[in-house]
Amino acid sequence: MELKMFYRTQRDLAVDLNKLVDSYWQEEIKENELINGIKNLYEHNQEKLIKDNEFTKVVQQQCGKRRLVVVEKVLEISR
Template structure:
C-alpha cells in the first residue's frame, strides 16, 4: 500500500489512516505494514494527528473510535 510522508490537511490524513486500518482488517496488508505505516504517519504529521494529548477533532470525526483504538495501541508500543 502506497502512503505519503506528509499530508496537507487533517482530512487527507484521516482518509489515509482509514484506508490503512481497513486494509489490515480486510487482510490486504500484514500487521507489520500497518504498524510501520501508522508510525510513519505519526512521525511526519504529529501536529495534524494529535493535539492536547488526544486525537484532533477532525481525526476523531473522520476515523471513529474503533480505528483510533488501533492507532492508539500502536502509538503506545514505542
C-alpha cells in the same frame, strides 16, 4: 499500500489512516505494515494527528473510535 510522507490537511491524513486500518482488517496488508504505516504517519504529521494529548477533532470524526483504538495501541507500543 502507498502512503504520503506529509499531508496537507487533517482530513487527508484521516482518509489514508482509514485506508490503512481497513486494509489490515480486510487482511490486505500484514501487521508489521500497519505498524510501520501508523508510525510513519505519526512521525511526519504529529501536529495534524494529535493535539493536547488527544486525536484532533477532525481525525476523531473521520476515523471513528474503533480505528483510533488500533492507532492508539500501535503508538503506545512504539513509545
